[in-house]
Amino acid sequence: MSQDLYDLLGVTRDADADDIKKAYRKLARQYHPDVNPDAASQEKFKEVSRAYEVLSDPQKRAAYDRGGDPFAGMGGFGGQGAGFSFTDIMDAFFGGGGAAPGGGRGPRSRVRRGQDALIRIDVELAEAAFGVTRELKVDTAVVCTTCGGEGAAPGSHPVPCETCRGAGEVAHVQRSFLGEVRTLRPCAACRGFGTIIPDPCRECSGDGRVRSRRTLTVKIPAGVDTGTRVQLGEQGEVGPGGGPAGDLYVEINVAAHDTFTRQGDDLHCTITLPMTAAALGTTLTLPTLEADLDQGAGSGVETSFDLEIRPGTQSGAEQVLRGRGVPGLRGGGRGNLVVHTVVETPTRLDPRQEELLHELAALRSEEQPTGQVRPASKSVFGRLRDAFNPH
Incomplete structure (x- = not known):
């Protein structure tokens, strides 16, 4: 070990475990073969990994600080007794930190x-x-x-798993160019819980x-x-x-409701008027939505109201009645009731009715109506053309 391990990681000799881990993460991201596949970077990655293996282990670090061989009795770096958790490499790239003591993630809770x-x-x-x-x-x-x-x-109660000794994980060791890489996997015997229920x-x-x-x-x-x-x-x-x-x-x-349809907080309904009622005007009694509530007699709830139809009301006319819609879900009052009008033209007349309508048409000089033909609205391009060509 010719180069000082502290210098390799760029930390002081009194650096704590967190500083050493942060330094290793930074260098591992820089020299990892997946990032820099050249031979020099691979060799550098092995060196910083070896430095981290020593300085992250209190016993090996103490032996190194005394000038001894931290791998004595372990076969050296990558030997039978050496190796480090694959978790440390993953943490270097993905910022782990939820590991349990010893580098594992610990048993998962049944709850x-x-x-x-x-x-x-x-x-x-x-x-x-x-x-x-x-x-x-x-x-x-x-x-x-x-x-x-x-x-x-x-x-009875759950008992610790004998396979993983309650850790919920078991270690799997594989050889690679880094040496022996240890990975932790959920214990198959207890499914990662760390305990087994012998008598469910x-x-x-x-x-x-x-x-x-x-x-x-x-x-x-x-x-x-x-x-x-x-x-x-x-x-x-x-x-x-x-x-x-x-x-x-x-x-x-x-x-769906028989009378009202809902659009947001507004209610809509349609009334059909005879031609004569639309011409002369009338008053209709409409139900309220509150009429559907089972309030009982004497509750004071308004179940109907009078709607005034003005003389000369046309088919398609709308009346907006404020505050007769649906209450807002988050407050802010009630919506409106929109009443749509459809004027119904009679299709069958008896002789007397037909005679009276002819008399009305004569009085209004409408026996031979010419009608009014309205031009269709021009398109946007048509209006632009007329604007630039007024003549």
Whole structure:
């Protein structure tokens, strides 16, 4: 070892373990064969890897500082007893740091958060507009009451895995140009948990949870629409090992209404008027959306209102009634009710009705109407052409 190992890594002799690891990561990224495949870089990578192997191990570092051989009894660098964790190389490139003591990641927990659940319900338009409380039957995973979520039969408990000694990982050593490279893989015997359940609970088969149907009460807020999701925290699937439950989402589907259609917070409805009523004007009684609510007699809820039709109302006319729409989901008042008018022309007349209409046409000088032909609107290019060619 002709060159000082501290100089190789670019650290002082009193550098701590974190400084040494940071320096190695920087140099490994610079000289790794995947980045610089030339022979000089490969040799440099071996040197800094060897320096890191010594200085990252307290015993080898102490032997080196005393002037001894840090690989004494180990067959030298790359010998039978030497080698370093492949985790260190991966950390150099991907910034690891979640390793457990000894370079591994440690056993994974049997207890994990459960998945979120989704159910869909149908509500009436009035219920969506003004809110409603529903009882729902849901089928989700719940904690096994027999084992309390542990997964072991009553009176027994999980025991440490003999294969990995509770680490949840086993080491695999491979030879490479770097020497012996050690990689850690999840233990196949315990599936990485570090423990084994010798006597699983017969109720949940060791999972710590069972499926059960239960009843929940959900409050649907006023103003929801199709596609709105109401979140119920921790009411979803209980996790493996009796872990915390996920959330339950209730997705709303609003059923079609016989009178009203909804566009955002606005309601729309269409009324059909006889020709005479449109000409003379009239008053109609229209139901409100509140009429669909089962409030009972004497509740004070307005179930209908009078709509004034002005004389001479044309087919296609609209009336906007402020504040008679749907309440906003996040407040801000109610939308509007838009009433669309369709004027109906009679198709069958008896002789007397036909006679009266002829008299009306004569009084209005409309016996031989010429009609009005309106020119079609010009295209954008047509208007531009006329603008540049006025004559």
